[in-house]
Each structure stands twice: as C-alpha cells, then as structure tokens.
Amino acid sequence: MKATDLRGILGYMARFRDRLFVLSIDSAVLVADNFRNLLLDISVLRSLNINVVIVHGASCGIQRLADQLNCAVSDLEGMGITDSPTLELAVTAANRFAHDILEGLTETDVRAAVTNAIVAHPAGIRKGKDYAHTGKVERVDTDFLKILLAEGIVPIIPPVGFDGNGQTFRVNSDQAAREVAESLKAAKLIFISTHNGIAEGGTLSAQFSVAEAENYLRDRGTQLTADLRSKLEHGLHACQKGVQRVHMINGLQDEALLGEIFSNEGVGTMIYANEYxxxxxxxxxxxxxxxxxxxxxxxxxxxxxxxxxxxxxxxxxxxxxxxxxxxxxxxxxxxxxxxxxxxxxxxxxxxxxxxxxxxxxxxxxxxxxxxxxxxxxxxxxxxxxxxxxxxxxxxxxxxxxxxxxxxxxxxxxxxxxxxxxxxxxxx
Ligand SMILES: CC(C)(COP(=O)(O)OP(=O)(O)OC[C@H]1O[C@@H](n2cnc3c(N)ncnc32)[C@H](O)[C@@H]1OP(=O)(O)O)[C@@H](O)C(=O)NCCC(=O)NCCS
Incomplete structure (x- = not known):
C-alpha cells in the first residue's frame, strides 16, 4: 500500500465518520475466496468509525444443502413460494452464513451480533398462489439496531424475518437491506454481488441519477438479469426515500469495497439522489x-x-x-x-x-x-x-x-x- 492511498482515504474520513453504511452481501460472495478480504475491508471501515450493518443472502447455501440432501427447493431468492422443507434449508443456510461472517469479523477484532431485527408478515396469496413461508418485511426494529450500533457492534441481518407469534419467514435480502437502509437513514446502501454493476454494451455505467435509473428500468430493465434488476429497483426506491447513494459492486474483486467508497470514480455503479x-x-x-x-x-x-x-x-x-x-x-x-x-x-x-x-x-x-x-x-x-x-x-x-x-x-x-x-x- 502506498502512503498516498492513505492520504486519499484521510480525505474521506471526516465525511464518513459516524455515518451508516448498509452492506447487502449476496451468498455467492460469501462462498467465494475473496470473502475474507471483504471482511478485512469491513474492518477498515469500522476502524474509521464508519457504522456498518450487514444484510446477507442465503440462496447459494440453500442450493448447496438441497444438492447434498438430494431434495428439491421451491424457491431460492425469497421472492417465490417457500414451502416448509425450503424454509428449513433457508434457516440452516442463513445460520451457517451468519456464523461465517461472525467468525471472519472476530478474526479482525470487530464485534458483531446476529439479529432478529426484521419483522415480517406472510407474503400471502397472490394471483391464487399461496406463498406459504415467504415473508414481506413489515418493519425494521431500528431501536434494537441503534443500540448495537451505539456500542460499536456490527448487526448481522440474515434473510429471515419473524412475526409477533415467533413464526419465521424467508425474506429477500435485497428488500431487507433496502428497508434497513431507509429505516436507519443510511448514508449508503451497497449491494455486493458477483456483478461489476450495470453494464451497457460491455461498458460499465458508473453513475445514474434517480431519473436516469427510472428511465433505465422502464426502457431496459427487462434486459437485466433478475438479481441485478432487483438491486436496481430496490436501490432506486432507497434513493427516492432519502438514502443519498446506492452502490453496486463486485464482491469477487479484491478491494472493490474500498475502491468504491474511497475514490472519486468508484469501481461499480452508483445511483445518486436528486441531482439538484x-x-x-x-x-x-x-x-x-x-x-x-x-x-x-x-x-x-x-x-x-x-x-x-x-x-x-x-x-x-x-x-x-x-x-x-x-x-x-x-x-x-x-x-x-x-x-x-x-x-x-x-x-x-x-x-x-x-x-x-x-x-x-x-x-x-x-x-x-x-x-x-x-x-x-x-x-x-x-x-x-x-x-x-x-x-x-x-x-x-x-x-x-x-x-x-x-x-x-x-x-x-x-x-x-x-x-x-x-x-x-x-x-
Ligand atoms: C461542454 C461540457 C460542459 C459538457 O458537460 P457534460 O456534463 O459532459 O454534458 P452533458 O452530460 O450535459 O451532455 C453530454 C452530451 O453533450 C455532448 N457534448 C459534450 N461536449 C460537446 C461539445 N463540445 N460539442 C458538442 N457536443 C458535446 C456529448 O457528446 C453528449 O452527447 P449525447 O448526450 O448525445 O451522448 C464539458 O465537456 C466541459 O466541461 N467542457 C470543457 C469546458 C467548456 O468548453 N465549457 C463551456 C464554456 S462556458
């Protein structure tokens, strides 16, 4: 590392100190080799007094367990129908990933805690289909998260929600991350997936204003993969609700998180709120x-x-x-x-x-x-x-x-x- 890199980071320190970044990490990133580096980058953010909440996915883990047990899953992403066996796999996979994150953060002396901060209700019956154990985020227990953040603890939010009767629901992690970012008025919501961002004709689109993101979704949204579209939709919503910056970066790329946050140009795609x-x-x-x-x-x-x-x-x-x-x-x-x-x-x-x-x-x-x-x-x-x-x-x-x-x-x-x-x- 060059001394000039440090100087560059110093320029951002006053701006980001005590601000909150919500990181939404896809499960494909959690199982990749670069995951440990990502956790190191998160500990750099903590050392700069940036507050962090981690929301994570589970689909890769659910698929892996289903393959091991040779059973079928009804849905991977928490947006389709979650039957009882799939919910079981989702809970097991989510626990495993939350544990992996705890393990990695402990290694770098970052205090963290797995939470039940997502209050959910059933997604219900839509167009005649019962979504069973799929949930919709009803609200985020912000009081609980604020207590942890005030103590310097990184809350980890798995892609499951709970209702008042102790029932568990599978929720989509992009939606959960967006709800957390909006409720806590985060400065940034960062989607960390296996995509570099939104590319057009092979060229990465570095930035979108809210209006441009709306136009893009309307005109070309169907050309995006389902997971990128989901991130663009939820990211846009977050910007409209007051989150100033939403980023999409590739978690398989070393230093992508720091490169996106601590450089003017960034490495992925960013949506920024109201340009005026x-x-x-x-x-x-x-x-x-x-x-x-x-x-x-x-x-x-x-x-x-x-x-x-x-x-x-x-x-x-x-x-x-x-x-x-x-x-x-x-x-x-x-x-x-x-x-x-x-x-x-x-x-x-x-x-x-x-x-x-x-x-x-x-x-x-x-x-x-x-x-x-x-x-x-x-x-x-x-x-x-x-x-x-x-x-x-x-x-x-x-x-x-x-x-x-x-x-x-x-x-x-x-x-x-x-x-x-x-x-x-x-x-
Ligand atoms: C001219 C300038 C202000 C444009 O800023 P910008 O933020 O890139 O412009 P916008 O994003 O609003 O518009 C981009 C469009 O303008 C076009 N464009 C940019 N510079 C142009 C130029 N000199 N002549 C004609 N078109 C030009 C781009 O090709 C692009 O076209 P597209 O929308 O069809 O793709 C910028 O290039 C600049 O700072 N130039 C140097 C300083 C200067 O000449 N200032 C004006 C003197 S007061």
Whole structure:
C-alpha cells in the first residue's frame, strides 16, 4: 500500500465518520475466496468509525444443502413460494452464513451480533398462489439496531424475518437491506454481488441519477438479469426515500469495497439522489478546487483564464456540483440586472464525470436561477463547446448586439472571438 492511498482515504474520513453504511452481501460472495478480504475491508471501515450493518443472502447455501440432501427447493431468492422443507434449508443456510461472517469479523477484532431485527408478515396469496413461508418485511426494529450500533457492534441481518407469534419467514435480502437502509437513514446502501454493476454494451455505467435509473428500468430493465434488476429497483426506491447513494459492486474483486467508497470514480455503479441537491453556491474553500478543476480547460483555451483572486472576487456568482461531497463541476452566473439578462460563465465538468448530464443540469439550474432573478434571457460565450450549447443546452447563435454594452467592449477587447449563444427564458 502506498502512503498516498492513505492520504486519499484521510480525505474521506471526516465525511464518513459516524455515518451508516448498509452492506447487502449476496451468498455467492460469501462462498467465494475473496470473502475474507471483504471482511478485512469491513474492518477498515469500522476502524474509521464508519457504522456498518450487514444484510446477507442465503440462496447459494440453500442450493448447496438441497444438492447434498438430494431434495428439491421451491424457491431460492425469497421472492417465490417457500414451502416448509425450503424454509428449513433457508434457516440452516442463513445460520451457517451468519456464523461465517461472525467468525471472519472476530478474526479482525470487530464485534458483531446476529439479529432478529426484521419483522415480517406472510407474503400471502397472490394471483391464487399461496406463498406459504415467504415473508414481506413489515418493519425494521431500528431501536434494537441503534443500540448495537451505539456500542460499536456490527448487526448481522440474515434473510429471515419473524412475526409477533415467533413464526419465521424467508425474506429477500435485497428488500431487507433496502428497508434497513431507509429505516436507519443510511448514508449508503451497497449491494455486493458477483456483478461489476450495470453494464451497457460491455461498458460499465458508473453513475445514474434517480431519473436516469427510472428511465433505465422502464426502457431496459427487462434486459437485466433478475438479481441485478432487483438491486436496481430496490436501490432506486432507497434513493427516492432519502438514502443519498446506492452502490453496486463486485464482491469477487479484491478491494472493490474500498475502491468504491474511497475514490472519486468508484469501481461499480452508483445511483445518486436528486441531482439538484448536488448543486450549491461555491464557498471560499472551493476556490482552490475550482482553480484545479478548470486549469486544463484554460490551457486548452476552452475557458477564459482566471486568477485565484478573480474567482474569489466573483465567488458569489459561482456554483459547484458535488458528488459525495467532491466538487466535480462548476458554473458561474453573472447578472446584468439593468439589461434583464445574465451570462453563463465558466461551465466545466471534470473529465471523469462527463456525459452524465451534469453540464445539462448546471445549465438548467442557471436558467431557473436567472429567471428567479428577473432575467429574460441568458447568454454564453464559447470557443469550443458552442455545438454543445446549441444541441444540448437550448441556446441559439446570437450576435454582438445581443450582449449588454459593457460586455460588448470586453468581448472585443479579449480578442477570443468566442461564439455568442443566447437562450430566451420563458415567462
Ligand atoms: C461542454 C461540457 C460542459 C459538457 O458537460 P457534460 O456534463 O459532459 O454534458 P452533458 O452530460 O450535459 O451532455 C453530454 C452530451 O453533450 C455532448 N457534448 C459534450 N461536449 C460537446 C461539445 N463540445 N460539442 C458538442 N457536443 C458535446 C456529448 O457528446 C453528449 O452527447 P449525447 O448526450 O448525445 O451522448 C464539458 O465537456 C466541459 O466541461 N467542457 C470543457 C469546458 C467548456 O468548453 N465549457 C463551456 C464554456 S462556458
């Protein structure tokens, strides 16, 4: 390990300390060689005072037991019909996996406890089919989980639920993890499976906003494997209910958990809650970040050169876009009150986050801000992204006369010969 890795992690420590991450681990990961490494990564999270709840699956264990006993199972995932023999196998498999997790965490001095925190009721009869011992999560015993977390104990939640009469039900672990994350207002819900995330045409989709995840599910959800679809559906639900980030990572990949959490780009797929919440006014401490962000674009003459003092002087005009509290994009909005217009300036999206709609979101944000300030139109000057403004941003080509008179002289003096782009703001 390099010292710089540690420095990188340090940058995240203040942000994640005392926050809660819910880890949903598929059973295929629990039986894989990399499982011990994953437990080590979990102990790293604990050592950084990140609270962790582990929810785990059981399907691989159920199948393995059924093979050994040469018997049939009615359902593996806790979503179909669970007959009595399958429930028996599920309980045995869940106990075994919970024990394996306890064993591994004990090895790294992490205190953990298996819980009965899922309160369930029967899934019931649907379309004439009795789901027997399959359960639906009714609620999560958050008081109990909070007591454990307050004592630094990692709660382990098996994929079974209990009702008030002591009956046991098989529940789906993705659903259970989502309910736990929502009820405890977790900062992150992380699905750890044998998939890298959601891939399109062989390329991994690194991030989805909630709206994009909704569109993806609607348009292409049927092309996903059942287990990935389940994670996307439950992840989306969690984001809509206030969990800020949902991640999908491959638990067979060494260091995937740490790589996803402690890097800007991540290694899997992430769904993030409401992108407008990600835009905020720039603060003094963002100046250095903005300067670093735009340095290459200034060198490539995409953006006008600005000194640190320039940015500081105009700080009130700057907005930044954050992902996981990292500034990944910025925009400036300069008001010309007398002319009832504003200039959109210094729009920049870091290369690692391009093509995810962030530029578009910042343009829309600037438009609504300008409108709220009484502007009738917005203009932008661009040397290299003029097609973007026209094709994606709703701007059309303008002329020098469209600029406020002060701005006309500054435009001519700059000699940059930028294209002038104008967008009318509807009433
Ligand atoms: C231009 C820029 C802001 C776009 O940001 P972004 O977040 O990647 O853009 P979005 O995700 O909203 O849109 C992506 C789409 O725009 C297209 N696009 C990106 N840059 C483009 C350009 N210069 N010309 C034409 N289209 C462009 C992409 O191909 C993509 O098209 P698709 O939706 O058909 O796949 C970003 O590339 C950037 O920071 N460029 C350098 C700085 C700059 O020129 N700023 C403008 C001066 S004020």
């Amino acid at each position: 919440q990600s835009i905020r006014p720039a603060r003094k401490r963002d100046v250095g970040v903005i300067m670093a962000l735009i340095r290459d674009a200034v060198a490539a003459e995409e953006l006008v050169p600005r000194s640190r003092q320039d940015v500081l002087d105009q700080l009130a005009n700057f907005y930044v876009f954050e992902i996981d509290r990292n500034v990944v994009a910025c925009v400036g909005l300069r008001l010309f009150a007398a002319e009832e217009c504003a200039e959109l300036q210094c729009l920049f999206v870091s290369q690692a986050h391009e093509n995810q709609g962030i530029g578009g979101a910042l343009i829309e944000f600037s438009c609504s801000k300008a409108k709220a300030l009484g502007c009738k139109w917005l203009f932008a000057l661009s040397t290299q992204a003029f097609n973007y403004f026209q094709q994606k941003g709703g701007f059309s080509v303008g002329s020098l006369e469209d600029l406020p008179s002060d701005r006309q002289s500054a435009y001519e003096a700059s000699g940059r010969k930028s294209r002038i782009l104008v967008r009318k703001l509807s009433a």
